[in-house]
Amino acid sequence: MNIELVQQLKQQQILAPQMILSMDVLLLTNQELEARIDKEFIENPALEIAEKTSDEPGSERDTSPPEREGSGIFEHIESFQNLPRPEYRIRRRASDDFDRQEALQNLEGTPPGLREHLMQQLRVLELPEKVMGIAEFIINDVDERGYLLHPVQSLRESFDGTATDEEFQLALDSVRALDPAGVGAESLQECLALQLKRDCQSYPLEMAILENYVEDLRQNKIPKIAKELGKTVDDIKDALEIIAMLDPYPGREYSNRPSHYIRPDVVVVDKSGSFHVTVRDQDLPKLRINETCKKLLAEHRKNREIAGFLKKKIDSAHWLIQAVRQRHMTIKEIAECIVEYQKDFMHNGPENLKAMKMQTIADLVGVHISTISRAAKGKYIETPHGIFELKYFFTGGVERADGEVESRRNVYRQISEIIDNEDKRRPLSDTAIARKLRGQGLDIARRTVTKYRDQEGIPPSRLRKQF
Numbered sequence: 088m089n090i091e092l093v094q095q096l097k098q099q100q101i102l103a104p105q106m107i108l109s110m111d112v113l114l115l116t117n118q119e120l121e122a123r124i125d126k127e128f129i130e131n132p133a134l135e136i137a138e139k140t141s142d143e144p145g146s147e148r149d150t151s152p153p154e155r156e157g158s159g160i161f162e163h164i165e166s167f168q169n170l171p172r173p174e175y176r177i178r179r180r181a182s183d184d185f186d187r188q189e190a191l192q193n194l195e196g197t198p199p200g201l202r203e204h205l206m207q208q209l210r211v212l213e214l215p216e217k218v219m220g221i222a223e224f225i226i227n228d229v230d231e232r233g234y235l236l237h238p239v240q241s242l243r244e245s246f247d248g249t250a251t252d253e254e255f256q257l258a259l260d261s262v263r264a265l266d267p268a269g270v271g272a273e274s275l276q277e278c279l280a281l282q283l284k285r286d287c288q289s290y291p292l293e294m295a296i297l298e299n300y301v302e303d304l305r306q307n308k309i310p311k312i313a314k315e316l317g318k319t320v321d322d323i324k325d326a327l328e329i330i331a332m333l334d335p336y337p338g339r340e341y342s343n344r345p346s347h348y349i350r351p352d353v354v355v356v357d358k359s360g361s362f363h364v365t366v367r368d369q370d371l372p373k374l375r376i377n378e379t380c381k382k383l384l385a386e387h388r389k390n391r392e393i394a395g396f397l398k399k400k401i402d403s404a405h406w407l408i409q410a411v412r413q414r415h416m417t418i419k420e421i422a423e424c425i426v427e428y429q430k431d432f433m434h435n436g437p438e439n440l441k442a443m444k445m446q447t448i449a450d451l452v453g454v455h456i457s458t459i460s461r462a463a464k465g466k467y468i469e470t471p472h473g474i475f476e477l478k479y480f481f482t483g484g485v486e487r488a489d490g491e492v493e494s495r496r497n498v499y500r501q502i503s504e505i506i507d508n509e510d511k512r513r514p515l516s517d518t519a520i521a522r523k524l525r526g527q528g529l530d531i532a533r534r535t536v537t538k539y540r541d542q543e544g545i546p547p548s549r550l551r552k553q554f
Contacts, residue, residue, distance in 0.1 A: 105406045105409065108407065113417060120368075131400050131404055134400075136375075137373045137374075202229060208265045209222055214258075218254050225262045229270060231339070233269060233271070233278065233336060234272055238273060239273060259271065267338065267340070268285040269281045275301075276297045280297050280298070296323070300316075349467050349474060351367060352466040353365070353419075353467070353477070355471065364426055368415060374407065374411065376404055376408075380401055440497055443480055444483070445460060464478070482496050483495050486530050487528045495539070498524070505523055512553055512554070517548075518533045520536050
């Protein structure tokens with residue numbers, strides 16, 4: 088083995104920090120970008136946010152906080168040259184605090200979750216102290232659906248030597264007697280059975296089906312269930328209607344998870360038959376470079392450490408501003424190409440959606456397909472026919488007899504329509520559906536129908552049959 092010095096020439100592509108930032112910003116939704124800007128604003132004193140005042144449209148004002156993370160860099164600079172640090176002030180109205188308190192008072196309180204709801208009912212019951220403790224333990228084992236997380240036997244073993252079987256059973260029965268009906272069950276069958284038992288009427292047939300024929304029920308073996316129970320098919324169908332009225336997840340209505348609302352990133356407006364595309368980012372703060380940092384950089388260019396630090400912060404702020412602008416232009420160009428390509432959809436609705444690939448839009452915009460993928464991810468577009476995810480418009484298709492390509496989503500719709508209109512006593516097989524579609528001019532195979540039907544969550548003909 089020898090140690091030697093070798094000179095080598097090679098060509099290598101390296102992404103500049105600006106390009107990496109632009110790609111990252113393009114991937115973000117409006118809400119995520121707003122959070123990213125807030126984070127950069129806190130960390131970078133060279134970045135400034137200017138907002139329009141409510142009383143003078145178009146006018147701007149500084150909203151920099153008096154202190155923020157990163158403002159310590161001015162202290163860092165002072166340690167070198169005792170430079171004056173600019174003061175930041177927030178101009179707040181005197182009524183701001185009052186408005187904030189009034190807004191908080193008008194907010195709706197968070198509804199109690201399932202466990203809190205059960206605990207409130209439990210405290211009203213007159214139970215022995217030990218039984219009350221066991222019941223609270225059981226409630227803490229209930230998940231958001233209303234089911235027990237662990238088997239009853241496992242819970243019982245937790246109290247071996249400290250509670251009798253009678254005490255544990257009393258606690259379990261007390262929990263299962265609380266509202267909503269069906270809470271505290273181990274399985275779906277037990278949950279539905281608890282709801283039937285809560286009713287004043289008697290349901291022997293429904294209980295028998297739940298206890299012994301759940302698997303046959305999943306496979307739609309109605310005649311077999313009727314034969315073994317000595318009932319008619321109509322009797323079984325009546326019983327299934329009652330079972331279908333029960334709630335499989337009784338705790339769901341007490342879920343206190345916050346609702347997530349979709350805010351479209353792009354809005355399409357029909358103006359006399361011409362579609363106008365707007366990128367909805369007006370809520371994003373307007374960014375600019377801090378003038379004080381520019382002055383400090385000009386005054387202290389000879390100090391390499393201070394100048395280098397300030398230049399790095401100013402460049403970072405400038406790159407973010409450029410990335411936000413580039414994101415706006417890229418999303419708008421892509422949305423305009425999608426709207427132009429999908430004019431039939433915009434005019435007449437989803438049934439006129441054309442098959443469209445990302446590569447098609449990438450060629451029209453003049454960017455790489457990965458840019459289209461980043462821009463479309465997590466973004467929503469508001470059209471005259473509703474709000475859709477941008478990726479909704481990118482779909483493959485099936486070739487028609489006339490050479491045109493029918494979008495996959497339209498094929499989904501046609502399969503659903505055929506199944507909706509079939510004779511439920513003699514449901515169509517996938518082969519028969521494919522034959523009907525070919526009669527409508529679609530060149531489609533049986534296995535493709537099966538694939539699309541499964542993707543839409545439509546059961547096969549055997550499970551769709553009604554007796």
